Each structure stands twice: as C-alpha cells, then as structure tokens.
Amino acid sequence: MLGIVVGEPINASFPITFYQSAYVDYRFTPPRLRIFTLNPCIKNYQFLSADLHLNGNNFAPVRRNIYGTHLDDDCPSALIKKVTIHLGSRKVELNVQKVYKKSTEGITVCLQPVYYYSQWQNIVLYIEAWRAQGATRFIVYFHSATKETWRTLEYYRNLGMIELKSWPSFPSLPVDSADKYPKIDDSVFILSYFLAMNICILDIKTTIGTIADFDEVMVPTNGRLLDYATEEMTGTKVGALSFENHYVLFTPKIYTSHFSGVASPKFKILTWPSKAHKIFNGVIPKFSSKSYDALQECVNKIM
Template structure:
C-alpha cells in the first residue's frame, strides 16, 4: 500500500490577523500604541462574561511592549461610542520574560500579546475599532464567552502543519474519543494529501471541527520595509495564539490542549470520568499529568496499530500537560496553566500520565520502566480493529486485522 506525500500549503492572505488601515487625523496620547509599531491583530474580539464586570480581550503578534503601553479602542453599541484603554502583556514560553528565553523562540521578533480592559454596563459590544493614530483597525467579529458551559471535554489540537502524519491522526482521534472527548477543534495550516484525506473523513463524520490557520500576512506597506516579515518569525509563536483562542471558545466544562502524539490517561477509567470526579464542585482550575514517553512495536507508521497491545515506557523527563476547568482558566500556556481568573484557584497533580508516543523512541538513551497505563480504558483489541477499519474505509483498502 503506497501513500503520496504531496504538500498542500495554505497560501491565502491571513484574514485571522490582517487588518485594513483607515486613515484619519487623531492625536496620540502618551504610551499609546500607534501605526508606526509593527503589530497585527487576531480577527476576533472576545467579551468575557466570566468576570464582573465583563472584560474586552484582544490578541496580537508584535514585539515586546512596556507595562505602560496600551491600546486605545472605541467600543460601539447602539449608536454610542465608548473609549477604552486596554493594557497588555506577552504570554507563551516566557516565564515573565520578553523577549522569550525559551530556545526555539529566543530570536522571535514577534511574540503573542493579550490586551484587556473592563467593559461598561452590561458588556454588550457590536463592533470594536483600534485607534492607532493615522490607522483605525476595525474588528467586527465579536465572540461572547463564559455565559454557560455544557458537560464534556473539548480537545484543542495545535496547528496542523505539513509534517503531521495521518497515522497519528487516527490514533489520536480514536484514543481521545475513548477517553471521553466530546469535541475536537483542529487548526489547519497545511498537510500531505493523505493527512488531509483523514482529517476530511473525520470532519464529514462530524467528529472534528477544522478551522483554517493560513499564513499571517504582511504589515502595513508603510512600515513593512523596516521590520522582519511576520511569517519568517512566528512558526512556534503562532501556536500560542491558537492555543489561547481555542481555549476561550470551548463550550464544555473541561478542556485540553494536546499535540498529535499526546493522549492523557488516568490510572483507571476514562480521563473525562476521572477529571469530573476530582474537579467537580471544587475550586480546582487544572489537573497536571506527568509526561511519559511511549514506544510502539510495530511502529504505527508501518500502518499497523497492533502495537497498542504492548507499550514500552521510557524513563525520561518531559514537562507535563493539563486538563483545565474552562470557567476558571484565564491564560493557557503549553505545559501548565499560565493564569487563572481568581487567585484562590488551585492546581493538582493527577494519578495519570500523558502517553507521549515518539517516532524515535529507539534512539532515546533511557531506561525502560514498567507502568500500568494504556491508551484505551476498555477493549484495546476493539480499538485496534476500529483504527484498521478506518484505514480501509478512507482508502478502500482491505487491511489484515492483527
């Protein structure tokens, strides 16, 4: 059985970040971010009702700012305009440092920022414009969050790029569904034809929600020649914007952000059942899961998933991942909750682990250890059959079930 690996890049202009300039005469205030500053905005504005009064939240990519810098915005509602100052700070890989100290992101010129301010009255917003001096950026897609949540677990998947492999997709969806996931939000940039075929298959079944994540695009032509191109600087950084906005748009009580090679499992039962039991009715904002490297034999990239029956665990340190309470989380970081809405909210270590299945497990020099975890809380054989059956269905290929 042969699979093609033609790249399918998304070359559209990046509507998610690009804003159209509108010129006007406006004097600048002290420390106000203006049109000479290289900044691009995520196209959605969030009205967060989880606090009282509600907050207006905007996300951007730009160089580091000072604590005194702010955005000046106009909030439109029923024909009236309210001026609002939004304070901001950077997030993602930073540990309070900007520029970041994390290796792969150290040389990034643009970093993700969060701008926020308290809304007047009931927080109803129809449109927002960002005042940048001679530029006025309109953000008209308003997303209200935090009014209510339903039971369940939503999985936010980091941006899918061309190196994502379709075998990971099949194992990921099968395992997370078995662990109780009720919704998948998948941001898509590019993929091989085979990976895209698998994603389209799950989308048609209604199991995942594919959202486009194309290239960021260019700055205003007036300042672009004087700054690095955004798409040359945001590969690892852009994922933090995706992580954050996905966590805000979760409609279930619990959420998780995980890569294609990560599945969280408890000591017994499903991770959804475990998290609901431990976190229900308590001021627990997140459950941390230790990270365990897992080897599969045969490797899933042989298109054979029978390695799920016998897992090899490698004793090597890797940072944890976490499940979070959607009503309590404020800022999501990659490996731990960055910030909660309330200082009294706590984080607990779980009795489970992240099964981190690595393609190069044989190259890692570490001891093999025994652990009781498995990908599926019930019949592993049945799930292996399901995954092989998915391969057969997608490619009309008769797979021998091991």
C-alpha cells in the same frame, strides 16, 4: 518626587497584527473584552486607542485606551458589537463574538494549528485514543498539510467529531516598519500556537477542556479521563490536572500504516523526578486493545 509616566499610543510603525475577531467574555462579571494580537512585548505605558461600538443606533462609539491589563469596571463590554483600533494613520476593525460559561458534559480537545503536516497516522491514533478517554469535541485550526492528512481530518469532520477552522497566513507589516522587523509568517508557527490556544479555550463549551499536540494523550491509571477529571474537580477548587510525560513505542511503527503495535505498546519512563504520582500512582497506565479494530477500520477508509 514621584515621576509621572505619560501614556504612549501604539501607532502604525509598531509591528502588530490582529486576530480577525474580538471577544466579549461573559464568564466574568462584568464581562471582559478580549483582543488577540501578535506583536513584540509592549511597555506598561503603551496602549491601543480603540472605539467601542455599542448595540443600538442611538449610542455613539466610546473611546478607550487599552493597556496590557483589563479595563476598569466602567468599560461597557456587554454592549459592544464592534471594535475599531486606531494606530495613527492605520485603522483596524474587529467584529465581536460572545463567550459564555461551559455547559455540556464532555471533553473538548484543542489542537495546535496544522502547518505542513504529513503524519496522518498520528491523527488517527490521537483521535481514537482521546475518544476512548471521553473526548467529545476536537477543534483543529488548519493551515496546510498533505492530501492524506486532509482526508483524515475530513473523515473525522464528516463523522461530526472535529471542527475544522481555517488558520490564516498573517499579512506583512506596514511599509514604514517592515524593514525593521522579521516577517511575521517566518516565525508564526511558534507564535500562533499560543494565539490559537487562547482563542480555542474561549470556544470550549464542555465541562472539561485540554490542549494537547497530535502526539499527546492523557490517561489515568484506571477508567476514563473524563470520569477521573470530573470526580477530582467537581465541587473542589482544583482547576487543572497535571500529567507526567511517558514515551510509548509501537512495533511496527504506525507510520507503516499498520496499527497492530498499538495492542502491545512499550513505555519509556523518563528519568527525572515524578511530579504526578497521585495521577498514575507510580504505575504505567494499562492499554486496552479494543481500539485496534476501530483504528484499522479508519485507516482502511482513509486509504
């Protein structure tokens, strides 16, 4: 005989916290409701009990059990304006944002949340290098940093290059479960990285998007990344491009606030087998020194 597994609702004793908004993703047919959380792994039979509030005053909320997989087609996701999560004695309300298909040509770069960041020189080099590759929009989730780092981000925000979005410290767990689990903020730097990236991906409105840390820039052997990616992916079934890691050294180091070393970088090739010869063709990308003046101008204004 086959055993029957009875669903188990997640209650207030379960260590879970929610991002401030839910999303209705119109890139799929039918649209999908997306709710983001930080929590331990859940079992296949565990679910969230949720009321879906629909547009219009004449519609009563629709109760649904939300598991780890997407709901069936009868979910009225296109009409949802608010979600109420019931966790036993605890209730969480989430407003809903809409996500549409990408439309504008360009590259959107998603950044990890900025936590206690001090190396503002990385940010200057990063943004200017990505701009040279065709990046048109940067999304930065900001938590905390030094004054110099904030001034750098503010400078590029004022240029209209980046969007700064506040990234929260996450609240404590409910009293009845707080002593059983680590504090969420103690490890949120790692956990929130993946949460922020998934949320940022929904906010990409350009034809190309990427996730890259402040010390990562992706370049093809010739030309701009935007042109290369567009050529490789348009009209094909290619959904992503993979780049091999190469380390670069600058002399003097950019942390001296002097960027002259950018004009003559030294590359360190990793020793493990290459997985991306088609992109680099076995050749280290050439670096243009034209960006140096722009870098130095930015540094002077920030300093």
